[in-house]
Amino acid sequence: MKDGYIRVASASIDTLIGNVKHNANEIKKVLKETREKKAQVVVFPELVLSGYTLEDLFLQNRLLNECLVQLEEIMKDTKGHQQIVVIGLPFHYQNNLYNVSAVLYDGSILGIVPKYHIPNYNEYYEGRRFTPCFEDNIEIELFGQIVLFGRKVVFACQNLPSFTLGVEICEDLWLPNAPSNELALNGATVICNTSASNELTAKKDYRRNLVSMQSAKLVSGYVYSNAGSGESTTDVVFSGHHLICENGTIVSESTGFDAEVIYGDLDVEKLVSERRKMTTYQSHHDYDYVYFDMDLIDIETNHYYDPHPFVPSNPKLRELRCKEVFEIQTRGLMQRLKATHIDKVVIGISGGLDSTLALLVCVMAFDKLGYDKKNIYAITMPCFGTTSRTKNNALGLMEELGVTSQTVNIADVVRMQFKNIDQDENVHDVTYENVQARERTEILMNKANQIGGLVIGTGDLSEVALGWSTYNGDHMSMYAVNVSVPKTLVRYLVDYVSSLYQGQVLETILQDVLDTPVSPELLPQEDDKIVQKTEDIVGPYELHDFFIYHMVRFGDEPCKLYKKTKLAFKDKYDKETIKKWLRLFYWRFFSQQFKRSCIPDGPKVGSVALSPRGDWRMPSDANVQIWLDEVEKI
Known part of the structure; x- marks a missing residue:
């Protein structure tokens, strides 16, 4: 994090759909590996804790209760570690079920972000079970903590002001009014996306272009984690296609289909500098900020810099x-x-x-x-x-x-x-x-x-x-x-x-x-x-x-x-x-x-x-x- 660099990771596991305890243990194994490699942000796929392809099992109390139990276990596992962890899970609140991403840090939950766009077409049938995110943030109590619940939230590092993070979920990215648009205008320099995007012919190319273009349009880092190994193949296949992009450049990309962790170093100070020069990049100030402290460690960055930036090497x-x-x-x-x-x-x-x-x-x-x-x-x-x-x-x-x-x-x-x-x-x-x-x-x-x-x-x-x-x-x-x-x-x-x-x-x-x-x-x-x-x-x-x-x-x-x-x-x-x-x-x-x-x-x-x-x-x-x-x- 010195000199404005942060190391991020996009990860997937060998999912057992419905076996929440197994999935939580696999997540903790991955987190141990990412800590050894000094990753300061780790993003897992959409609904990774339960599995994405559970259909009507999402409505079972046993599953939802176990997700909360294991989320708390993972939260405890983060204690003493200055690492942002973003995990997808089903989350019941009052009368509705939400597809959410939990943002964990050092033994606490910084926030719960619900999915905004719920697909209900072609092979997607989320509208049968999940409710779209409500408009304004609320506060809820979870594991004895007061937690911000909503999509209008930016997570900000007090030690490195240029490191600010926003979360959107899968389909949110694919729509004209992607939440990441407003997240960036409210200061988020890194967008995390927990996703479950199935694989079709040529879809990988489209997804790659979509993620890289969104990072370019937003002048942001973008960490995209996609469901893969272990999800049901009843009708579709998930490839675990992960991407890490920075302002239109692909920093890292997974090979796909097997459980995999990819890493990338993002230069968030550079992103802020680019935005600052663009007087048309207007700031909005209507989102809530959740702050955290993170020590400025010196990482041996693998960030590539072309020695001849004015001259293409190809x-x-x-x-x-x-x-x-x-x-x-x-x-x-x-x-x-x-x-x-x-x-x-x-x-x-x-x-x-x-x-x-x-x-x-x-x-x-x-x-x-x-x-x-x-x-x-x-x-x-x-x-x-x-x-x-x-x-x-x-x-x-x-x-x-x-x-x-x-x-x-x-x-x-x-x-x-x-x-x-x-x-x-x-x-x-x-x-x-x-x-x-x-x-x-x-x-x-x-x-x-x-x-x-x-x-x-x-x-x-x-x-x-x-x-x-x-x-x-x-x-x-x-x-x-x-x-x-x-x-x-x-x-x-x-x-x-x-x-x-x-x-x-x-x-x-x-x-x-x-x-x-x-x-x-x-x-x-x-x-x-x-x-x-x-x-x-x-x-x-x-x-x-x-x-x-x-x-x-x-x-x-x-x-x-x-x-x-x-x-x-x-x-x-x-x-x-x-x-x-x-x-x-x-x-x-x-x-x-x-x-x-x-x-x-x-x-x-x-x-x-x-x-x-x-x-x-x-x-x-x-x-x-x-x-x-x-x-x-x-």
Whole structure:
């Protein structure tokens, strides 16, 4: 539960229908196993204590009384254990019989939740025996305790406010007005479903989609436990198909048919963060809250985090993502050109990944608009750090793509600038680098004025986040097509476009661009080799892209972000390396906001973007100290 993680379990037993004592003993065996594995929530199937397929035996006093006896025994078994246990059973109150889930915790009953939708069609005949849940909660006495009885209840952990739990039962999920909808709006981050859903051809697929979609719609965790082994097969078969989902993602799923326990770790803090950003996710305040205390234990979570959250690992999905992103970039530029009635662009080409991608976007936009590609003015501006490899790749790209190519050596004018400000050319400091970057931008802007065109920016999302650009240099343009594309995705986008030119000279050039180290080439080259490698200075871009995704999207604290990074890169980076670059990330992210506050327009392509006009607004003088302090505690 530290860092907002909870471990949940969905379990079934080898049911003996009608043998309540046997079923209770099997439940207690499962609970012992789940405690050893540190599960903090365990959900059993609908009517698990009695069996679901008892038909009119549900009306027998002997059965109902024994269910109460065994429920009390299980409740006593939970004493001393900080574990939420959700169990289905038939429950008689006053004049009616209810299909309920009992929520147990540490030797007590937190609440009794009745089923809301009672199916009475096809193979289901529950309406013959069970009564639907009443509207408002009531209090009843059970085992010497005052217990809340009703469906309008959320169970809340006082130690971890983001861990709140709601319960619905089987059919409740399948209807438009599912109780979980209101439970989530009243704060429940985890929904438990005790279910008895029989198996039919293709029903498993439908059920899987239903549960995962409900968890996505509610931005919640969803623990679904289904009846299985031992239920009557007179007319139907139950498979014990369990599911654990988190915000649309299947965390764990049972194989089915045999009694089984599945586990999953849910990140409830992430769920709360997602909801908090959605101003359309309105809170309701008309349900009762039942509170419990649970120690914040540290679990070795099995939660999977993709080390490259912006890049799908599946090759087919990755290709589709690249195609979609490239199309968004292209359409964004096309609209800007049409809206401004401009058919000329200017772009600086270095022979690196970012400028290559931006040039490819320009070419595609011009092709789709039917504009003359000679109106794409691609300018390479070699200086002290330019190598023949990058220069030749830049020239080759321009030639193969059929754009207007121009080479402007900026060395002499840069030296003039050095002279004007008394800068020693042998001192390779930030001024030495930035004079070159600003001179290049000045040439691009002046050329755009000359021809009546737009300067197309090439910087990517990772550079925007880290401020890895020269203010009023490459930081500035008239439309920035890469501005929300992370560095880890840029590489795959160039590779995707390369595949469109299979067998052509252009493919060879693009592949060599992909193999070239990332560098601004602002320091003098040695023996025609790149000496300035960006990742040696700011750290691996794959780490920074991971930081960007989880910090911006979920608002993770440094300790949690560190823990996620360790899980994602456990076989690649040691703890000190992660901590080193995490510290630098926070420092650069805060100190470089002034650049983000005035970045040019550009298309948003994914769920994380840093435009000051839409996705990210923060003061340029915000203080980073409390974030750095927490990094130091790691």
